[in-house]
Amino acid sequence: METKSRVNRVQLTALLLPGLLIFAVFTVYPIFRLLCMSFCDWNFGSMLSQPFIGLANYQDVFSDDIFWVVFVNSIVYTLVTVPAQMALGLMVAVLLSGIKRFSVSFRVMNYLPVITSWVIASLVFRYIFNTEGLLNYCLSRLTGAANVRWLDTRWSGLSVAMILGAWKGVGWNMVVFLAALQQVPADLYEAAEMDGCGSWKRFWNVTLPSIKGTILFALIMLTIGGFNVFTSIKMITGGKPAHQTDTLLTWMYYKAFSTGNFGYSAALSFIMALCLGLMAIAQFRAMKNRDA
């Protein structure tokens, strides 16, 4: 018996080892190196020696005006796109779960934006919102007004990226919520109906509490996704004018690969990871409290 379990253990280790090794080499080690990098003067000018400079990179980040601009941009982007796509996704899911015919076609239609490439969708949005783009063409034909410079100011430029983000996210939310809605026991609805609940009350008191776990999951995933927005910003405004529409990731990329300040970017990435971690904890807590 004992030998058998030992064999099992050896077998287990042997099977786990490749996976653990890959994880250690390609995930844990790079994160550890990145942490070291964030405490060192790691830039193009000092490739051959990276002196330890303590928290100077973190200080640089916090005393940088542009960091606060891009940080606020990322927060606004997340605060707008996450609730928008969750609400729309849930709405579509509820509507779809109620229909019998054409449900597959509607699902496909709503899911299409998700499988569209970010780059292509971003380029299309750019063409729509260009100063000489489709939207301005229609507007000026209808109203005779002058072209609006949608992409050239901070908030209007960001708004275009936010519309794209919400549009692209609805499908994913729909699929996640559809799956959750199918798990809600039908007898709960029947009981609620017998108690005289209308459809709105049933949604509020039965559906929502039953899919709370899924809502939390979606919320955390989308918050991380919101902070990770990169392609659309890079393609639509490129951070213009003067980094006013940059977000955390595009700014991090710019600092590392265009100015060579890898230490700064490493520090920024840890600040961002910390923020995301704290937010996830807060979101968990908030959901738990509502349970009690």
Next chain:
Amino acid sequence: MKKMLSILLALCLMTGVSLAESAQPVTITFWHHYSAQSAENETLMNVLIPQFESENPGIKVNAVSHEWAELHDKVLVSASSQSLPDVARCDIAWLPEFEKMGILVALDEAMGNFADVSATLLDSAMSTAKIGDHYYGLALNTNSKIMFYQTAMLEAAGVAVPQTMDEWVEAVRKLSGTNTNGQQVWGWNEPALSGWNICPFIWSFGGSLTDEAQTVATGYINSAATVKAIETFAQLYKDGALTGFNSGDIPMTDGFGTGRYAMMLEGPWKTAELEGAYPDTAYGTAPIPAGEGGSVSVLGGEDIAMFTTANQDAAWKFMEFMTGEYAETEMAKCGQIPVNKAALESDVVKGAAYAPFIEAIQSAKARPTVAAWSEMDNELNMALTAVVNGEKTAQESMDALAVTFDELLKK
């Protein structure tokens, strides 16, 4: 079976060893960013390197092609792993950065005949390789920007090709407005607000970015002449006469080709681009209009540099060859503007499509050759954006920029 394998392995090792031993000639590695499919690469591989190897028996050249941006990063990574090539073709903007890393050879110290070799090359181009008191490369090829104008638009507006900055301002204003389709048109297009774009104006207006020694910016970047250049630029933008640097604007080539932009400042590559995309658009070229500082364009191009880990004698021979009259003339046939004075006199160059650019190069200036240039360029871009958007006056913005530049120059 195991025996077989071990014998095989031993055999492999032995052949490897004997191969290494029989490799008598010195092999130097040359990294460049002529694209793999280009005419330049053809010439390099099939004409220049065979010629060099026959002139220098005992030296073999292993040329490796990289993408432009990839080459820059590859050098940085290789520097930390001590696996640099012997020689590389570098964008002139990279040299200060590489020099600061301590991976470039100061050629004027290391090479006895440096002065003779550098005398055969254009001074303005060689200035891109000078960092501090030493030269860290040889100029290899060059480019610059000149003014492109839409012939039909100028004729329709009754505007002559501007020769001076005053005429330029007036022309840009006159050419702006709406066309017969009711679409907005602009007299001038400038696709960005970085040093590459704004320096020609600052210099031609008589301004500058730093002192000659490139150690201080206060009194230069915020001098009256520099501020006037930027004010003029910003005012033209506010008047709707100049555009191109916003994310929502029409791309440069399309705007020029379709008659929405009347004039622009561009490099030799634009000729081929316009030929391909808008072959029917008639245009002319002229030097950048002259101001208080003359007609001064901005210098682009590449240098050839040697790394500290190189086989110096062989590497230097190759660098001399690549910047010599023969190689420069051959490369000129593929559209590379030579910097070798003798090659510049050849019929190949005089008859080339880029001939108008050569005049501009003689008087063009290089952007500051300092390691912090990319950071300075970013600060300049932000300062200019604040001015054109009306958040700050040109004087305020340049005063603040001068302080930032001074700090960056000290680094």
